[in-house]
Amino acid sequence: MADFLDAPKVSAAFIEIIKSAEEQIFIVSPYISLAPHNKKYLQSIDDKKVPIDIVYRSDTNPKPEDLTFFKQLQSAQLYKCNDLHAKCYINELFGIITSMNLYEHSQSNNWEMGVWFSRETDPDLYIQTLEEVERILQASSPENNNQTAVAVTANQRTYKPRKPIRTISPKLKVPPKKRLFEKVVDSVLGEAAYCIRCGATIDYNPEKPYCPKCFASWARFNNPDYKEKVCHKCGTKHTTTKIRPVCNDCYKTYYR
Incomplete structure (x- = not known):
């Protein structure tokens, strides 16, 4: 079952999504301003070569030092999306849909809330969310290292999943019948x-x-x-x- 999260739990859940990722992380946030501890966790995941796809609103201006940090990550890819308002953070196991931007002020001061869901216990919600995140990415333009984002035409697909999301391990089989x-x-x-x-x-x-x-x-x-x-x-x-x-x-x- 999906769980309600207040502001402190949203921040904690975001960190847990980063820490537990082994296959993929998607970060969808119109506004980005990284707290120092977020950088440390993202760096630790990048060291494990876990792909990180980040999409933010095209008419916003993240701090130059944050853009530099993302571009230094070996497994990260930045995207810009017009009119982005959704906020979602998801890996191969679970995710959160929330009001909170990945913004240091929001994490420390704003009155935020969100919903936590798991691929195992909420498969429909998980799959629908992941599909919508990929639609957002397909409508976005990539920002490559030291390059300006390229305009996207109606028929141009700029996003391609770099690694398939793994399937959840099968449950244990039933043990032998007892006498x-x-x-x-x-x-x-x-x-x-x-x-x-x-x-x-x-x-x-x-x-x-x-x-x-x-x-x-x-x-x-x-x-x-x-x-x-x-x-x-x-x-x-x-x-x-x-x-x-x-x-x-x-x-x-x-x-x-």
């Missing part, structure tokens, strides 16, 4: 398992592999691919995610 005795024992004692974040003992449920406290923390950003550190089934230290909450050995043993 009657095992079902009776589990119905009385419950099947012990472990929270994939803190390791606390919980009931086994690969669809809900968090304890209540850790689930509340995870649900703030709802990133199904966020890396955790405990196997839900055996409790050993192992890199897991909500989509794949068990270690490789348990997956081979308990899942077909």
Whole structure:
């Protein structure tokens, strides 16, 4: 389900979108003025060679130092769009539609709001938003390094996706059916398992592999691919995610 965000949560969600991106980031903001910490996060993603497409309003004038910063990023591409008013930030996992520009004053002073959505839990909203972002980019003109943006004709497509958005990992298959005795024992004692974040003992449920406290923390950003550190089934230290909450050995043993 999509979640409402107030101003502080919009800023936090934008940072999380940058930090969690592994395939692509789209930044749609009419006005741009980068805070120092935003530059640091964007630089860290560029170091990982994650493509960053930024589109801003063609009749605005970002600070020269911000334009210089973007043009120094190896994996970033700038675009200008006439009459742009939409604000949206999205990666391959989730995104936000918001009133907030990527503008330092807006992040610190304005009364903003937004809506957070996930590709896994809100697929229709995610796909429709991504398609609209690509329409905006197709109607935009690229601003290449040290060059002026070229005018776009009606039939000219200037934007081409540089990397396909990956598909969400498939859910775990259903484990083998248990015998009657095992079902009776589990119905009385419950099947012990472990929270994939803190390791606390919980009931086994690969669809809900968090304890209540850790689930509340995870649900703030709802990133199904966020890396955790405990196997839900055996409790050993192992890199897991909500989509794949068990270690490789348990997956081979308990899942077909």
